[in-house]
Amino acid sequence: MLTRRPAAVALAGVLCLATTACGASSSPTANAAADASAPGYPVTLKNCGQTTTYTKAPSRVVVMNGASVAEVSSLLALGLGDRIVANGQSYGRSEVPGRAEAIKKLPTGDITLNDAYDIPREAMLGLSPDLVLSTTSYGFDAKNGFATRDDLEAVGANTYISPQGCDQDTSRMTIDDSYQLLRDLGKVFNVNDRAEKVIAESRKRVSDVSAKVKGEQKPNVMVVFSNMSMGGNDFSAIAAHGIWNEILTKAGGSNAFSSASRTTFADLSKEKVAAEQVDALVVISYNDPNPEAYARKLLKEFPQWPAAKNKRSLVLSDSIYLGPSNDLAVEKIARILHPNAF
Numbered sequence: 001m002l003t004r005r006p007a008a009v010a011l012a013g014v015l016c017l018a019t020t021a022c023g024a025s026s027s028p029t030a031n032a033a034a035d036a037s038a039p040g041y042p043v044t045l046k047n048c049g050q051t052t053t054y055t056k057a058p059s060r061v062v063v064m065n066g067a068s069v070a071e072v073s074s075l076l077a078l079g080l081g082d083r084i085v086a087n088g089q090s091y092g093r094s095e096v097p098g099r100a101e102a103i104k105k106l107p108t109g110d111i112t113l114n115d116a117y118d119i120p121r122e123a124m125l126g127l128s129p130d131l132v133l134s135t136t137s138y139g140f141d142a143k144n145g146f147a148t149r150d151d152l153e154a155v156g157a158n159t160y161i162s163p164q165g166c167d168q169d170t171s172r173m174t175i176d177d178s179y180q181l182l183r184d185l186g187k188v189f190n191v192n193d194r195a196e197k198v199i200a201e202s203r204k205r206v207s208d209v210s211a212k213v214k215g216e217q218k219p220n221v222m223v224v225f226s227n228m229s230m231g232g233n234d235f236s237a238i239a240a241h242g243i244w245n246e247i248l249t250k251a252g253g254s255n256a257f258s259s260a261s262r263t264t265f266a267d268l269s270k271e272k273v274a275a276e277q278v279d280a281l282v283v284i285s286y287n288d289p290n291p292e293a294y295a296r297k298l299l300k301e302f303p304q305w306p307a308a309k310n311k312r313s314l315v316l317s318d319s320i321y322l323g324p325s326n327d328l329a330v331e332k333i334a335r336i337l338h339p340n341a342f
Contacts, residue, residue: 040190041190042054043188045184047159047161047184048161048166050149052158052160054188057188057189058131058188059083060083060127061084061129061130061131061133062086062088062119062124062131063084063087063132064133064146065089065113065117065119065139066088066089066118066136067135067286068135068321068322069090069091069103069318069321069323070162070321070322070323071089071134071135071181072084072103073089073099073103073318073323073324074181074182074324076099076102077198077324078186080185080189081102081106084106085129086109086119086127086129087103087106087107087108090104090287091285091286091318092287092288092317093317094318094319095317095318095319095329095332096318109123109127111123114144116145116146118139120145121142124146125147125151129152129157130158131159131160131188132158133160134159134160134161134162135162135165136162136165136170137167138168140152158188162177162181162322163177163180163181164177164322170243170264171241171263173242175206175250178324178326179202179203182195182198183195183199201327202325205330205331206327209327210250210330212338213251213341214252216337216341218253219254219279219306220253220254220256220277220278220279221248221253221254221279221280221282221333221337222257222278222280222307223238223248223257223282224239224281224283224284225239225286226285226286226288226291226294227291227294228286230265230267231267233267233269234270234273235268235269235272236266236267238265238267239255239257240257240262240263240265241264244282244284244329245258247329248333250334251330251337252334252338252341253279253334256276256277257276273302274302278307279306279312280337281295281305281312282313282316283313283314284316285316285317286317291315292315295313295314296313299311312336312337313336314333314336316329
């Protein structure tokens with residue numbers, strides 16, 4: 001049975017909420033009216049119902065937790081880590097060499113987090129940000145104790161919600177959403193060339209891997225968060241829909257549990273999990289100190305799975321979620337599903 005962990009509460013809160021609309025003002029932010037535009041500016045983005053205008057590159061960026069590393073990883077991939085004054089994101093590990101260590105070194109703002117494991121309203125305003133990033137609109141919901149987009153606009157801060165985060169339904173998320181996040185940040189910080197280079201390199205790697213596995217049979221893959229509970233059944237952190245499904249497809253596989261739920265996660269009994277043919281296991285580590293042990297435990301618990309018989313499992317963290325490194329997940333999964341293609 002999955003162990004309930006504090007991080008699971010935060011993840012479920014962000015990814016599994018009922019759909020809600022993003023309420024937002026359509027007026028430009030206060031700093032847009034006050035500052036003279038720098039070269040390459042102004043830049044205007046429409047984001048979740050709100051129009052935001054940038055007259056210069058942000059220099060005091062706050063990254064909310066949101067049970068994600070998409071935003072902080074994208075900033076680092078674009079060479080913008082020095083703009084961060086407070087980062088709330090970490091998976092504890094990364095498929096990108098050195099990234100987890102780089103995230104760990106970022107300032108946190110010395111904030112006491114609220115019950116949602118994120119930055120409360122007064123602490124956020126006290127940071128004097130000029131840009132606040134949130135994975136979904138959840139991070140700007142006053143009911144959760146957060147500063148709203150209007151609160152932040154009033155003190156001259158822009159806000160940005162990542163692709164597919166407006167209604168908090170991440171089940172439709174794709175690799176292109178990762179590219180859109182990079183492209184939007186490239187515009188905001190006037191580093192469009194860097195963003196397009198990262199995107200082009202990722203597209204090429206994904207394309208090259210997909211070409212290698214084209215025409216191969218598509219093994220059934222179980223994708224599950226390590227040691228997390230998000231519902232009432234034994235297995236409630238099984239990924240059913242979202243960006244991981246496109247990553248599996250590009251890697252020459254398919255999600256064994258995509259039909260088990262219409263939402264991002266499936267909440268299943270042990271019996272239903274046991275009845276499914278699982279050819280390979282992908283465990284997503286979210287601040288778990290030993291996700292490999294969890295993978296071994298699952299394979300032992302379900303010895304009838306082809307994945308158990310072939311000892312076919314893989315632990316991933318940030319690369320299989322929204323962010324700049326989806327190409328790494330595609331290649332790593334493809335290599336365990338189709339080793340003879342490499």
